[in-house]
Each structure stands twice: as C-alpha cells, then as structure tokens.
Amino acid sequence: MRRSAIGFASFVMLLTLGATAQENRSDISLQGTGFFTRDSSGNGISRTTSDTGGFQVGYRYHINRWLSAEGDYGFGRNTQNYFGSFGESRVRSNVHTVTGDLVVNLPLPIRRIKTYALAGGGGLIFDPTGNSGGSLPGASTQAKGAFLYGAGADYALTRHFSLRAEYRGFVYKNPDFGLASLHTDNWTHTAQPSAGIVFRF
Numbered sequence: 001m002r003r004s005a006i007g008f009a010s011f012v013m014l015l016t017l018g019a020t021a022q023e024n025r026s027d028i029s030l031q032g033t034g035f036f037t038r039d040s041s042g043n044g045i046s047r048t049t050s051d052t053g054g055f056q057v058g059y060r061y062h063i064n065r066w067l068s069a070e071g072d073y074g075f076g077r078n079t080q081n082y083f084g085s086f087g088e089s090r091v092r093s094n095v096h097t098v099t100g101d102l103v104v105n106l107p108l109p110i111r112r113i114k115t116y117a118l119a120g121g122g123g124l125i126f127d128p129t130g131n132s133g134g135s136l137p138g139a140s141t142q143a144k145g146a147f148l149y150g151a152g153a154d155y156a157l158t159r160h161f162s163l164r165a166e167y168r169g170f171v172y173k174n175p176d177f178g179l180a181s182l183h184t185d186n187w188t189h190t191a192q193p194s195a196g197i198v199f200r201f
Contacts, residue, residue: 024200029058029164031196035076035095040174042186045084047174052078054095056194060103068103070118074192079134080126080175082182091177092134096125097170099148112156118168120148124190126175139177146172154198162198167191 033056037049054076062068074097082089101120108115127141152166170190176182 024159025062027060027062027162027198027200029056029060029196029198031056031058031164031166031194033074033076033192033194035078035190035192037078037190038188040184040186040188042174042184045082045182045184047083047182047184047188048081050079050081052076056097056192056196066105068105068116069100070103070120071100072122073098077129080177084181086181089136089182090134091126091136091139091182092129092131093175093177094127094129096127097146098122098125099146101148101150108153113153114156114162115151115153117151118149122146122148124170124172124175126177128177136177136179136182138179142175142177144172144175146170150192160200162200164194164196164198166194168194 033054035052035054039048041047054074056072056074058070058072060068060070076095078095079090079092099120099122101118103116103118106115106117123143124146125141125143128135128139148168148170150166150168152164154162154164156162170192171187174184174186174188176184
C-alpha cells in the first residue's frame, strides 16, 4: 500500500512538473515604437521620409530556454518625399509591418533581465492615405519584402509581466507606390526602437 502511495505521489509530481514545464511558454506584447528611415537616392530621384511613431503587437512562443518563434504586427504613418526632375512629390501613407522571426535568448548573469537577438523577414505595406498635400494621382498600396534583425531585453516585474525594450532594423527596397516617376530602384533601412509591456502565460 505504501509503495502504491509513493508511486501515485511520484506520478502526480511528474504530471505537475510536466504541466509547469508547459506553462508560460507563450507571451504577448504591446509596444510603442519609433520609425526612422534613412534617406536614399537612385535613378536621379532623392527620397526622404518623415520620422514618426506607432505601435506594435506581438506573439512569442518559447520553444525551449534558448529559442523562440515570434510573429508581429506594427502600424505607423509617415510621408515619403521624392525630389527629381519633376520637382517635389509627397505621398503620406499608413505603414503596416507584418513579420516573423526567430529569437535567440542570450545568457546574461543579471537577475530579472533576459536579453535576446532576433532575425527574420516579412513585409512592409505602404497604404496612401489620400490626404490633401500628401497624395499623388495614381499612387496605390504597395508591399515591400523586408529582412528583419534586432535585439532587446525583458525586465521581469512579476512571474507573468515584464517590461521590454527593443531595437529592430528593416532592410527593404524603397516604395514607389506603383508610379514609374518615383522608382529609385534602391534599398533603404528603417530603424525601429520600441518599449512596452509583455504578458507571459
């Protein structure tokens, strides 16, 4: 009887440990972001972009203690300014970012702080707002594939809540909104620093 009780208790403990191991493998995040794009030029056209802010929401699944998979959606709004033989043209657009990446947790011997690096890809979708003073006839919504890299750190407040500070970089071709007159055929880079809160469950 005693042996059976010990066996049963051991079985319950293993189930509990297994359930605990499965807990807290997911987290969702909400962050405020900046959006800073490098000026570039090509085909006799120069392009500048207004700096702006936005937000990002994400889901991260922790495969093990070292590796995670993540999906994110971000939103911002900026104005692309093009200069060429045609003079100056401006297109104000909503910018949607949809990305997926792998996250590698980095060892850092500081209590409550977890650091990580990430790399992946996705798309930036430029959707003209049609606002007066920031619209061109014929400008249409355009998606651009992007390479994504970054790093960040989480500071644990409780078992389930953390603060997150992060930097992401996007490398992609300049948008031209489907207009040949704005086609620079050149690459650009957007820096996206962010900070926010994480809920782990």
